[in-house]
Amino acid sequence: MASPSDQELVFSFLGNTARHPGVRRIDTHAASVFLIGDRALKIKRAVRLPFLDYSTLDRRKAACVKEMEINHPFAPDIYLRVVAITKAPDGSFDVGGSGTPVEYAVEMRRFDDSQTLDHLSRRQQLDVGLGERLAETIAASHAVAVRSSSNLWTDSIPIWIDAFVASFRTVSRFGETEVEELRVLCHSAFARLRPLLEQRAKDGHVKRCHGDLHLANIVLIDDKPVLFDAIEFDDRIATIDVLYDLAFPLMDLLHFAQPVAASHLLNRYLSTAAPDQTGGLAALPLFMAIRAAIRAQVFVARFDRLDAEHSDADRSATIETAESYFQLARSLIRPAEPRMIAVGGLSGTGKSALARALAPLLVPPPGAIVLRSDVLRKQLSGVEETERLPAEAYTPESSARVYRELTTRASRVLSQGFTVIIDAVFARSDERQEIHDLAKRLKVPFAGLFLVADLRSRQERIHHRVADASDATVGVAEDQEHYDIGGLDWLQVDASGTAETTLDRSLSLLRASA
Incomplete structure (x- = not known):
C-alpha cells in the first residue's frame, strides 16, 4: 500500500x-x-x-x-x-x-486542451455544424450504452434537488426567496414527471452513460467532437436517462451563450440521431435545470476549498460562475408558453434556413423543435437523409402521409410544452388549414409564414445545395411556378434577399402579429 x-x-x-x-x-x-x-x-x-x-x-x-x-x-x-x-x-x-x-x-x-468546447465557446469559435456533429457523437454513445430498468435513477432526483438547495442556502449571494422558488419548482416538476420518468426506465431509456458531459469534457480533434473523462467511480451516478446525459451539454452551451449550437444539438439529436427520444421532451427543462444547479453546487464547493493563496480575482470568478449557473437553473425551470410556427414556401425560398435561425430565439430554451418535411419523408421511406428518392415517393398519397405525420409529431412536441416549427412547402390550402386547426385544438398561439422569391433566385439556391435532405431540382422549382396556392392568409415574407434579411423580416412580422 x-x-x-x-x-x-x-x-x-x-x-x-x-x-x-x-x-x-x-x-x-x-x-x-x-x-x-x-x-x-x-x-x-x-x-x-x-x-x-x-x-x-x-x-x-x-x-x-x-x-x-x-x-x-x-x-x-x-x-x-x-x-x-x-x-x-x-x-x-x-x-x-x-x-x-x-x-x-x-x-x-x-490533445490540445485549447480545443475543448468550453474554450471554443469562450472564444466564440463554435461553427454552426458543431452542434449537429456533437448530436451524432452523443447519440452513438447512447446507442451502445448498457440499459437499466432500475428506478434508482428516478428515486435519486429529489435527493439531488435537496442537496443542491442545502448548499445554496450557505451562500449569502443566493437569496433565500430565489433558492426556495427553485426548490419548489424542481420538486413540483419532478412530481408531475415521475410517471413519465419511470415509464422511460421501463422502456430502456435509462442507461450507463458518460454522465459528466459538460463542455470541458468534450474536445474537438480533427474537427470531430470526442467525449472523454466519463464518470468511472460510481455506476449509479452515470446510470441515467439518456436525455439527462444530453441535458448537460445543452445546458452548458446556454451557459456559455451558445444558443445556436444548443438548438442544433437538440434538433439533430431528435430529428435524425435519436428520433425515439421525442417522447421525453417534457422532462428536458427539469433535467437542464438540475444540471445547471449541480454545476453551481460544484463551484460553490470549489469556492469553499480556495485558501488564502488564491487571489481575490480567483475567488470572485469562482463564486460568480456559481451564481451564473444558479440563475440559469432558475430560468430553465420556469414554465414557458409554447407556440406553433409553420414555415411554408416553394422550393428554394429558404424555409429550412429560416426555421433553423428562428429555433434558438424561441422559448423554452434551447428553442423550438424543427420538424422538416424533407427529413421526415426520408425517414418514412427508410433511407438516409441525403439519399435521393424516386418520383413515386412524391405522389399525392405519399405527401399526404408526410403531412399527417408532421401533424402527429407537432402535436406530440406541443403537448410536452415545447414550441414547434414546421418546415414544409404548404402549397395546398387544406395542408395549411389542418396545421392551423391543430394549434386551435391544442390552444397554442399560431403563426404561418409563407416565403416568396422569384424563380431565378430559387433555382440558384437549389443549384448550390450540397448534402441536403431536399430532392428538389431546378426543374421542380420551375414546375412549382404553376402551382395554385389558393387563398393565402399566412404572413407573406419576401425571401429574395439574404437569409439574415429574411430572418429580420420574419421576426418583424411575428412581433407585429403577436
Whole structure:
C-alpha cells in the first residue's frame, strides 16, 4: 500500500522538470494530471470523499482500470493503457519500470486542451455544424450504452434537488426567496414527471452513460467532437436517462451563450440521431435545470476549498460562475408558453434556413423543435437523409402521409410544452388549414409564414445545395411556378434577399402579429 507521502514522492518525480522538461501539472479534487510531451498521466489522488474512495493503492488501481474500461469506447485514440509507476531498490522511480508498483496512472495521448468546447465557446469559435456533429457523437454513445430498468435513477432526483438547495442556502449571494422558488419548482416538476420518468426506465431509456458531459469534457480533434473523462467511480451516478446525459451539454452551451449550437444539438439529436427520444421532451427543462444547479453546487464547493493563496480575482470568478449557473437553473425551470410556427414556401425560398435561425430565439430554451418535411419523408421511406428518392415517393398519397405525420409529431412536441416549427412547402390550402386547426385544438398561439422569391433566385439556391435532405431540382422549382396556392392568409415574407434579411423580416412580422 502506498501512503500519501509515497504518492507525493511520485508526484515530485513526475513534476521534476529536469527529468520531464516542460511538464505541466493539473490538479482536481480527485486526480492529478501530468502533461509530459505527447502523453498525459492521470493519477487518482489518495483521498476519501463522500462519493469515492481512493485511499488505498488497490482502490486507485481499480479506479484506473475502470476509467479505461468506461472511457476507451468514447475516445479510443486518447485512452491508451493503465501503467504502473514503479520504485526500484535504489529508491528511483520510473513509468512502467521493472520495480515495485507504488502508484498507477491512466496513460492518455495528449490533445490540445485549447480545443475543448468550453474554450471554443469562450472564444466564440463554435461553427454552426458543431452542434449537429456533437448530436451524432452523443447519440452513438447512447446507442451502445448498457440499459437499466432500475428506478434508482428516478428515486435519486429529489435527493439531488435537496442537496443542491442545502448548499445554496450557505451562500449569502443566493437569496433565500430565489433558492426556495427553485426548490419548489424542481420538486413540483419532478412530481408531475415521475410517471413519465419511470415509464422511460421501463422502456430502456435509462442507461450507463458518460454522465459528466459538460463542455470541458468534450474536445474537438480533427474537427470531430470526442467525449472523454466519463464518470468511472460510481455506476449509479452515470446510470441515467439518456436525455439527462444530453441535458448537460445543452445546458452548458446556454451557459456559455451558445444558443445556436444548443438548438442544433437538440434538433439533430431528435430529428435524425435519436428520433425515439421525442417522447421525453417534457422532462428536458427539469433535467437542464438540475444540471445547471449541480454545476453551481460544484463551484460553490470549489469556492469553499480556495485558501488564502488564491487571489481575490480567483475567488470572485469562482463564486460568480456559481451564481451564473444558479440563475440559469432558475430560468430553465420556469414554465414557458409554447407556440406553433409553420414555415411554408416553394422550393428554394429558404424555409429550412429560416426555421433553423428562428429555433434558438424561441422559448423554452434551447428553442423550438424543427420538424422538416424533407427529413421526415426520408425517414418514412427508410433511407438516409441525403439519399435521393424516386418520383413515386412524391405522389399525392405519399405527401399526404408526410403531412399527417408532421401533424402527429407537432402535436406530440406541443403537448410536452415545447414550441414547434414546421418546415414544409404548404402549397395546398387544406395542408395549411389542418396545421392551423391543430394549434386551435391544442390552444397554442399560431403563426404561418409563407416565403416568396422569384424563380431565378430559387433555382440558384437549389443549384448550390450540397448534402441536403431536399430532392428538389431546378426543374421542380420551375414546375412549382404553376402551382395554385389558393387563398393565402399566412404572413407573406419576401425571401429574395439574404437569409439574415429574411430572418429580420420574419421576426418583424411575428412581433407585429403577436
